[in-house]
Amino acid sequence: MPKAKTTLAYFPDTFRGMMATKDIEAGDPLVSVPENLLITASKVRKLVESRIAALSNGFSGSRDRRWPLTEHQSLAYWLYSESAKESESRWCSYIRSIPRSFDTIPLCVLAGNAPCNDIGTAGSESSRWLMAHMPHSMKLRVIEQHERLYRDWTATNAFLKEAGLDPLDRWSHYVWAWLAVNTRCIHLGQHAGAAKAESVSTKKHAAPPDDLVESIDRTDSMALAPVLDLLNHSAAADIATRFDPITRQFVIQTNCAFSKGQEAFIRYGPHDNRFMIIEYGFVLARNPYQVLELDHAVSLWTEAAKTRLRTARPSSLMMRPDDVDVMVSTLKQYRMWGDFTISLDDLEPSYRLHAALRLLLLAEQKGMTSKQAVLQWERWRRGEPSTSPGDADIEAAIQSWVCAICQNTAALSRQMLEDIQDCTGQSRSHDAGDHINGFLAHCLSTVWREINDISERCLARIMPDQRVMSCGP
């Protein structure tokens, strides 16, 4: 077996991670984990089924029953129950290597101390502060994540009750186990299970295990992996994973080199910093994936447009409030609704945003009904030459809309940065700031700085010669 070329170390920016103890070349294995140390859902299933069988003197019908837990649920349950008997567990040193707290992850703050299916009612001071200081898209993601967490808790408890096993009773501990799986599990791909399919089937009728069985199976796509889960993320890392059928190890191979003494990284995925905070509780100082997310701004604009048309529609305007809904439905029908962005790379509205604004602004701009606007928009989408004059007007209206939105987001991000600074800085005038992890506040500031930066740069692109005072729709 090749000798490990990495060891555990502490770094100023990334905290605990893995350091290269020798020069590592591109193509070298970085870390490998023997199959028997991978914790997978199929192993958990066999372990739990054996417990159920033991409880009912071996006459359980459980082997014929479909396993009702997802992989995430299975692994979280395993970690929850195994960590309860920490010092007696064969996995004690692994469990001790997992961080005690995940309080830089928003869900950890928002989950509260007791199970609750509505994040809005889990209203501690710090969770309210956090919700008020996250960008809208992050709020939606964390709400969705909380729903999954609560569903997993409920589904696992329903299963345990039916199986006659002890229920989950410590919410905070379950949140810890769930987040540990979320931040640390690896994706096996197809290779591992496929390589093992034969030996799994030969074990089918073996005696029930009293600990995790050695082999993984083809249904496993994720695993907890001791040691391997100590590798931190860098957007510049490049890796390949494989299951070595000879050594029966899961291997991570690096496609870039690391010098002796350097931190060795893997890449968790092409994620922006909003995603990184929600899923992993950290940000990259220079994340190459940066976009302004404008779904919420477009939705707010359509609602405002309907109100405007309802309350003060000029008699010359053919468009009615319902026409806004027709145009939104058209965009949905063409699968062109949502994912509206401006990226740092070109500071231009994405094609989806441009197309949506072209339709939404057309009717009002040109005094059309939604039907006329949709027909003209469909011609534009097909690339047909415009039959109506004034195409430049609509492009100017789009620029103007983008300009106004960038002014709003620049102002909002400045306000958020000030608030966060107030709450976490020396003056500590705000109650909630005392309870928010300082690192989480730093991560939120990074995200708001990125939003401010794209907005300001976009404004400078649209109006290079002047500080923009106001632009409009």
Ligand SMILES: C[S@@+](CC[C@H](N)C(=O)[O-])C[C@H]1O[C@@H](n2cnc3c(N)ncnc32)[C@H](O)[C@@H]1O
């Ligand atoms: C799979 S673990 C990696 C090992 C982890 N640092 C530890 O000490 O256990 C993933 C967690 O590591 C941290 N992490 C990973 N990459 C990081 C980075 N580039 N900067 C800061 N923290 C990072 C985050 O807390 C993340 O949730």
